[in-house]
Amino acid sequence: MTTRRTLLPHPWLSLFLVVVWQLIMNDLSAGTLIMGFFLAWGIPLITHVFWPDPPRLHKPLVLLRFTLRVLGDILMANLDVAKLILGPSSKLRPAFVEYPVELTHDFAIHLLASTISLTPGTVSSDISDDRKTLLIHGLDVADEQELIETIKQRYERPLMEVFQCSTP
Template identity: 65%
Template structure:
């Protein structure tokens, strides 16, 4: 392992921590830059044990598009859930759906499960022992196949494009 990789195991995480810290401080000063740089170095080093097999390559342009898509879906899902909850209760059709995974890398599966859980109205509940099926709970599931296709098209396919490790 190179010296750079030992000191900065996750450069994108470090950069986002530094930028996030500066945004929280709402000002750029020597003290805030030093503290931000310290956090940007220490936090990835401390959490490196939780990244046993991180993806080797990431297409940042695709990642930004994916993040924008997820944010838009979160806003839309919030509105849909509010409409369902404020409306008559008899319209809710909660269900568990078994989602067949085509992703194989653990990191990519974690990103998909987290994305599903971030979207209001759906939660990733469990993953099978063989890592081939994700159990998802939906607040309003009219058609299981439509839900599976929606997740595959909106989230799983873009994750494959973002992380090379996800491709077969």
Template identity: 60%
Template structure:
């Protein structure tokens, strides 16, 4: 339950703990300052925070995180091989990926996940939120890249969260 004066209780708790860890002090003053910042920052920024959709399948979220972690490690090795190899092996390209997700939070999460995997960067989202522009360091086949993003990242997110489809 959230109230007008405590709109994001978990964020408040998280910011409080982060403040105490940053100050490296367990004093009452540190906890009070952390609680004040943890309360004030979400209150002042609540118009900018995205509403998080309900988590439908938490177990799938854990699996998704493991897949993303694996992809990050594999992409790091691939990018290292490409960068240390001859420049002629690089095939950079921009690819437009059509999006089925309409929820802003889930779209943001998808864009972040794609950018976390080395060799790809989300470069923009169309005004109607229907197309995600990606830049790939080594794109052999743009259709294959689109299919990979949609199957490996977008489809599981739509299962994990309760979000609308187009």
């Protein structure tokens, strides 16, 4: 491991921690900046032993676009779920769907599962032992194949591009 990686094992995580700290503190003083940089340096340094095979971020702009897409999808799904819940329960079509996973890196698979669970109306329930199938519960599933294609296009393909952990 290089000296740079020893002192700052996860630079993107550190940058993210500084930004989140500043947003939480809602103050741009010297004290909050120093504490933010200290936490952004210390937390990854202490926790790097729990990351035996950290993913490499190859396309940060694609990750930014992915994050904005997920936030927009969360907002729209909240509105859709509210309409479903406030409407008659006979309109609901809940279903479990087996989603074939193309990602190979554990971190990317977990990020995909978390993204699915963050979007209201869908929950990642289980992953197969071989990490090839993700069991998803959908609150209103009209067409299983359509749900699979939507997740593949909106979430999995961008993650494949960002982390380059599988062949698209």
